[in-house]
Amino acid sequence: VYLQRLVALKDWARPLHLPEDRISYHVLEAVSPADAILNYAEHNDVGHIVVGARSSSAIRRHLGSVSTKVVARALCSVSVVRLKMVEEERRLPP
Template sequence: MDQRILVPFDGSDASETALERALEENPDAEITALNVLDSAELAYGGVQGSAAESLTDAQREEAEELLERAEARAADHEGGFRTALEVGSPGEAIVEYANENDIDHIIMGSHGRSGLSRIVVGSVAETVVRNSPLTVTIAR
């Protein structure tokens, strides 16, 4: 059976690099590009009612455009390719998606933060590495 690979994809240079690496090094793998809408950002500012729905719709539309871009990059991929969109805390949602969808390997980018910004901002990649029972490759 071919390997199933998950690539968290947010449109950053790091996630683009991870996707390219997954596609080039795993031509027969089934690859899923996953975008996670951060639930903390969706609730930012206490937006309520129709304004909250518009914000969510705008963010969802942007996420779908990012995933379409990933699909275009994978157009020539011989293995299967799909996209997925989840809402939640990015690190936790990535690990949960991988566990629930029989993923074998996660390949993801790292934004390369260091020092105080890493401590304050946190790291999605670090959360995934610490919590995933799967092999995680960090592409810089």
């Protein structure tokens, strides 16, 4: 499962045209994804976090989303990417 998620993550990021020498990919397993991301970033000198955002449901709006928690608590820069926008850009000609 880890390898499948890692491949999917790299496929997802490819259309963003991020510099390969300045990016690393990590798959984290945790009960709290936001806490896992924040903990990893803090202990690995991460300078920038890119996290995807999904549409909100009533429960997510009430409890808060992973991206909201990461933006609020991260010690580094955070970019939130709407997944729908990335999917639409994939359909555009280069």
